[in-house]
Amino acid sequence: MTPQELEAYLHQRIPLSLAMQVSVVEASMDHVLLRAPLAPNINHQNTVFGGSAASLATLAAWGLLHLRLAAEDFRSNLVVQRSNIAYEKAMAGEFMAKASAPSAEVWKSFIAMLQRKGRARISATAVLLYDGQEAGRLDGDFVALRVGAA
Numbered sequence: 001m002t003p004q005e006l007e008a009y010l011h012q013r014i015p016l017s018l019a020m021q022v023s024v025v026e027a028s029m030d031h032v033l034l035r036a037p038l039a040p041n042i043n044h045q046n047t048v049f050g051g052s053a054a055s056l057a058t059l060a061a062w063g064l065l066h067l068r069l070a071a072e073d074f075r076s077n078l079v080v081q082r083s084n085i086a087y088e089k090a091m092a093g094e095f096m097a098k099a100s101a102p103s104a105e106v107w108k109s110f111i112a113m114l115q116r117k118g119r120a121r122i123s124a125t126a127v128l129l130y131d132g133q134e135a136g137r138l139d140g141d142f143v144a145l146r147v148g149a150a
Contacts, residue, residue, distance in 0.1 A: 001067050003027040031100045032064040038093050048091040057138035060097035061124035065142055075147040083140035091130035099126040118146040
């Protein structure tokens with residue numbers, strides 16, 4: 001899946017991403033990097049609204065897992081089960097979120113459970129970036145349910 005294909009999928013299936021003007025900068029099996037401008041995500045302090053930051057980070061982590069599942073031809077519904085976000089600095093302009101792939105061992109275990117049980121959970125992390133520095137971090141658990149699984 002190319003960055004353009006992932007971006008089109010997000011905009012079509014998750015309309016909030018379109019309203020936030022999310023763009024996919026990079027999309028590979030190793031990481032997904034998303035970007036959003038300040039204007040549609042601004043708060044009363046002229047910085048990024050916390051909900052927008054959390055959404056971008058969630059979209060990056062979800063997008064990476066979605067991309068990896070699609071590459072393995074898994075038809076599944078992927079949802080966030082739990083997330084925790086820490087904000088470390090205010091972002092007063094364009095901001096980004098980068099999710100990196102889990103270890104090969106973690107991914108292999110996740111896929112094995114999904115194949116065996118039709119349901120599997122995996123943890124994922126996305127880092128918020130502003131002005132070249134880390135501005136926050138999302139840690140989340142995502143659940144994949146194989147389509148057609150009982």
